Amino acid sequence: MGMTLIEKILARASRRATVTPGENIWVNVDVLMTHDVCGPGTIGVFKREFGANAKVWDANKVVIIPDHYIFTADKRANRNVDILREFVREQDIKYFYDITDLSDFKVNPDYKGVCHVALAQEGHTRPGEVLFGTDSHTCNAGAFGQFASGIGNTDAAFILGTGKLLIKVPSTMRFVLDGEMPDYLLAKDLILQIIGDISVSGANYRTMEFAGEAVGRMTMEERMVLCNMVIEAGGKNGAIAPDETTFEYLRGRTDKPFEPVYTDADASFYSDWHCDVSKLEPVVAKPHSPDNRALARECSDVKIDRVYIGSCTGGKTTDFYNAARLLKGHKVKVPTYLVPATQKVYEDLFTLKYDGETLSEIFLSAGCIEPAAPSCAACLGGPKDTFGRLNEPEVCVSTTNRNFPGRMGDKRSQVYLASPYTAAASAITGYVTDPREFLS
Numbered sequence: 001m002g003m004t005l006i007e008k009i010l011a012r013a014s015r016r017a018t019v020t021p022g023e024n025i026w027v028n029v030d031v032l033m034t035h036d037v038c039g040p041g042t043i044g045v046f047k048r049e050f051g052a053n054a055k056v057w058d059a060n061k062v063v064i065i066p067d068h069y070i071f072t073a074d075k076r077a078n079r080n081v082d083i084l085r086e087f088v089r090e091q092d093i094k095y096f097y098d099i100t101d102l103s104d105f106k107v108n109p110d111y112k113g114v115c116h117v118a119l120a121q122e123g124h125t126r127p128g129e130v131l132f133g134t135d136s137h138t139c140n141a142g143a144f145g146q147f148a149s150g151i152g153n154t155d156a157a158f159i160l161g162t163g164k165l166l167i168k169v170p171s172t173m174r175f176v177l178d179g180e181m182p183d184y185l186l187a188k189d190l191i192l193q194i195i196g197d198i199s200v201s202g203a204n205y206r207t208m209e210f211a212g213e214a215v216g217r218m219t220m221e222e223r224m225v226l227c228n229m230v231i232e233a234g235g236k237n238g239a240i241a242p243d244e245t246t247f248e249y250l251r252g253r254t255d256k257p258f259e260p261v262y263t264d265a266d267a268s269f270y271s272d273w274h275c276d277v278s279k280l281e282p283v284v285a286k287p288h289s290p291d292n293r294a295l296a297r298e299c300s301d302v303k304i305d306r307v308y309i310g311s312c313t314g315g316k317t318t319d320f321y322n323a324a325r326l327l328k329g330h331k332v333k334v335p336t337y338l339v340p341a342t343q344k345v346y347e348d349l350f351t352l353k354y355d356g357e358t359l360s361e362i363f364l365s366a367g368c369i370e371p372a373a374p375s376c377a378a379c380l381g382g383p384k385d386t387f388g389r390l391n392e393p394e395v396c397v398s399t400t401n402r403n404f405p406g407r408m409g410d411k412r413s414q415v416y417l418a419s420p421y422t423a424a425a426s427a428i429t430g431y432v433t434d435p436r437e438f439l440s
């Protein structure tokens with residue numbers, strides 16, 4: 001019997017010839033990522049269990065990315081970043097993407113922004129490896145054919161001390177996306193479609209492997225959108241077979257050799273879901289759950305108060321390019337917040353052009369609020385002074401990934417998850433809007 005690509009990665013990481021879903025195995029970890037929200041807790045457990053003077057298992061395999069609550073006056077949030085700084089100094093951690101001058105993030109070349117996008121841009125997402133992170137959207141890196149999964153602080157502390165983790169091998173649900181992608185659909189529509197079909201617990205502790213010609217034609221940033229949101233279906237991790245698109249993205253970002261693996265033709269799957277993407281329509285996830293799917297056109301009577309384009313899911317260069325493409329020549333009717341995921345994405349807004357204008361020129365002519373400093377910002381609510389936070393019971397169309405009550409701030413607010421096209425179309429009309437109204 002053949003194996004899936006994830007089973008092959010886990011077999012290699014546990015030094016076995018084969019693994020079977022359901023087995024408990026010890027895996028060797030290639031990369032551990034943590035950030036300012038969970039890093040301090042992880043460090044606390046590490047010191048308690050391994051000793052105040054303990055050293056991490058490998059200072060070159062720990063990646064620390066402050067990204068969540070950076071641009072805030074909140075003292076506890078600031079203290080969290082200080083704890084990371086002390087730990088990095090003490091342990092001589094190689095990869096630390098710190099910010100030292102908060103008055104202007106642009107003068108901090110080390111500062112990146114949202115961890116999952118930064119991990120990819122800095123070349124830490126390598127095919128065939130095992131990545132754990134103290135953040136549920138660590139599954140984002142499955143787009144590179146890597147086993148990548150979110151873990152809690154205790155597991156992360158154990159990895160810091162030993163470089164290993166005991167895990168159960170997940171079974172794999174395969175999602176085959178075939179057909180020609182219509183011009184008005186984005187990866188966000190596809191993943192919201194799938195989550196709407198299988199529910200927020202439909203992939204509990206399973207791998208969601210994406211395949212098919214529509215996936216093969218996607219950019220890495222679009223593939224990341226699929227894998228980023230597998231956790232919204234309860235998935236342990238996402239997976240996409242690496243190909244030339246993957247290798248091209250990684251070229252120049254990492255010089256560490258990696259060994260891709262591929263799913264065997266006779267591998268067995270827990271389930272096999274097929275769809276012709278050319279038949280799909282733009283969708284949203286209505287409040288208050290990512291599986292509360294509706295067609296965007298069915299929500300055209302929903303009046304909105306703002307639009308938010310940002311996060312690891314919907315704040316990458318491609319997301320802004322797509323939003324700009326739709327907004328060009330139009331004016332927004334509601335406040336439209338733009339939060340680039342990383343400093344690199346921010347720079348792209350001022351250099352990348354669509355139809356003769358930079359993305360930032362298009363956004364400003366349309367009346368959007370000036371792009372903010374890169375961070376998680378209001379995706380996770382955050383302290384009251386967080387840029388874009390929903391501090392009132394407002395209705396928001398957002399390119400983020402989660403819309404549980406209070407996720408973006410006020411518990412009474414309502415968040416509609418949508419693609420950058422749908423978000424931009426909704427900004428123009430002030431209602432939830434099918435982007436086909438603006439795309440020929």
Ligand code: SF4
Pocket residue numbers: 068114115116135137310311312313375376379380400401
């Ligand atoms: S952007 Fe949002 S989902 Fe992504 S890591 Fe930050 S808080 Fe989490």
